[in-house]
Amino acid sequence: MLPSGTTLPDRVRQWIVDTVQPEATILSVRQLKGGVSSPVHEVMLELNGEEKAVVLRRFDDADWLRSQPDLALREAESLRRASRAIGVQTPKLIAFEETESRCGTPAMLMTGLKGEVVLEPPDMSRWLNGMAKALVGIHAVEAEDFPWTFEPYCDASTMDTSSWSRFPDEWQTAAGIVTGNRPSFAKRFIHRDYHPANILWSGGEVSGVVDWVNGCIGPAGIDVGHCRVNLAQLYDAAIADEFLAAYRHYAGASFTYDPYWDLVTLIDFAYWPPEVYGGWTALGVTGLTDEIIGERLDSYLISLLKRFS
Known part of the structure; x- marks a missing residue:
């Protein structure tokens, strides 16, 4: 029993x-x-x-x-x-x-898979490289016939950050970019919810990737961007940029970076007033507040808009 x-x-x-x-x-x-x-x-x-x-x-x-x-x-x-x-x-x-x-x-x-989620790694570069290399392996799967396709979670045209952001005008600039012409992209099999809390580690190496309910066909930049905005909230934009550099290294010529997809995934998080993700606190992360998350989303936004200048 x-x-x-x-x-x-x-x-x-x-x-x-x-x-x-x-x-x-x-x-x-x-x-x-x-x-x-x-x-x-x-x-x-x-x-x-x-x-x-x-x-x-x-x-x-x-x-x-x-x-x-x-x-x-x-x-x-x-x-x-x-x-x-x-x-x-x-x-x-x-x-x-x-x-x-x-x-x-x-x-x-x-x-089940062996391993544990790691959100505060002893070796940041190894952690970022491991997540990036695993993601490249996922994107190499042939799956153009997969029946589910990527769609944004939020309508950027109705976003209003004025209640919490120091840069509401810049958010409207981002929304204008996202609602404009969508760039072309290579179709990939994507996880769609790729972030550190869905990655298991054992012995300092990635031992598994879980939570596949959102799997679909879409741009690799959506997975990269989704992980980056999580890293920007957990740490800062510099750590998000280091992850991007690692992914570009492992992906090589198979990936063309476009900051448009970073903005799409960022707006998914900024559409509602920012708050600390409950999955992080359940896994032992402390020290974050809703205000800190808002400040980090603002900072990440500014860093992305510079890429369009």
Whole structure:
């Protein structure tokens, strides 16, 4: 029996057992830190006298499901496609439920990966290089037939930063650039939510990339930009620039940098009043405030606009 205090309903536990092997026994359940969009649990099973760890993700956000009812299917297909990445470990799909009929919500069951999230690295350059090299491996996956495509999260034309930013006019300049002509780009398989809290480390090396529900076809610059704006908030624009330099080094001629995509991902974060990401605090980051995040977004914006001068 499952120890008391766990949060998985009986029907979910039964689905896990039935999916993996009817003779399996659930030994323990542990909710993993960092996930804010949907609960993720590590489930330890006993199977034929051996222990086996699997990871369960349940999609319980009603608003998210209304807007994207195919979340489980999308992550399942993203995992299948991501498994082709060379030199990058990703969870392997075990099973998924696209509807709520079995588990009460759409659900994903996948293999676990070794490693831990690192947000305060002992060697910054090694950390940035590791994340950049792994991302290049993801972007090398052939996936032009993948059915999901990139779209911005926010409508830049309606953004208003006047309640929090020192540079509201500069934000409007950025919005004008983003709503103007979109540059051409090479179609890549992208993670779409690539940032340090979705990257696992072991022995000083990247051991896996997780959270594939947003996988799609789009410009490599969206993944690069999404990671950069996270780094700009966690640290500063200089660290974001160092990550860009590392990615350009590993990608070589396969990548042409355009700051347009940096602005697209930055506006995704600045569309609402800035706040400290809950995933960071759950993983032990301290010292950040909403005000600091706002100041860092402003500084990053100014650094990007200079690239258009």
